[in-house]
Amino acid sequence: MIKKILILVFISQLLIACGFTPTYKVLENKKNINIHYEIEADSSYIARQVLSSHIQNIEKSKAEFITKIKIIEKESAVNVKSSGSVDEYKIDILVNFEMFDISSNVLLFKSQSRGFANYDVSNSEYTNSLVQKEALENALIEGIQLMDIIIQSKITE
Numbered sequence: 513m514i515k516k517i518l519i520l521v522f523i524s525q526l527l528i529a530c531g532f533t534p535t536y537k538v539l540e541n542k543k544n545i546n547i548h549y550e551i552e553a554d555s556s557y558i559a560r561q562v563l564s565s566h567i568q569n570i571e572k573s574k575a576e577f578i579t580k581i582k583i584i585e586k587e588s589a590v591n592v593k594s595s596g597s598v599d600e601y602k603i604d605i606l607v608n609f610e611m612f613d614i615s616s617n618v619l620l621f622k623s624q625s626r627g628f629a630n631y632d633v634s635n636s637e638y639t640n641s642l643v644q645k646e647a648l649e650n651a652l653i654e655g656i657q658l659m660d661i662i663i664q665s666k667i668t669e
Contacts, residue, residue: 548575555583562652575614582608590630603629603647607655623662627655
């Protein structure tokens with residue numbers, strides 16, 4: 513019994529003292545950055561919904577910067593059976609964006625970010641469409657969050 517307790521204590525100490533310490537960045541002079549986002553009209557409806565729900569967009573008249581966004585969605589087969597049917601798909605989102613200074617209408621920088629998501633195919637067409645939509649939203653969220661991080665870091669430089 514004592515041996516089991518000592519082993520449990522040893523293992524818990526080993527896991528607790530593994531050396532991982534999270535790193536936090538403290539921004540004392542964090543400014544409110546006013547950015548207006550414009551997404552191209554040929555981007556999908558889901559892309560426009562995800563963008564509007566995950567990024568705070570202000571009116572163009574109150575903005576200091578304008579960011580023009582083009583989202584390209586690609587879907588490809590990942591796991592193809594010998595019979596030719598597909599078990600798994602991969603959704604790849606490419607977010608191209610350009611940031612302009614509104615007062616001078618000068619291009620400040622141009623960059624891109626990516627988001628990925630995989631989804632499995634089942635027997636039900638309805639379930640497949642729901643899973644595909646969820647994977648697309650997850651990939652979009654990943655790409656948009658990375659875009660926002662890039663923009664915030666470029667502005668604070």
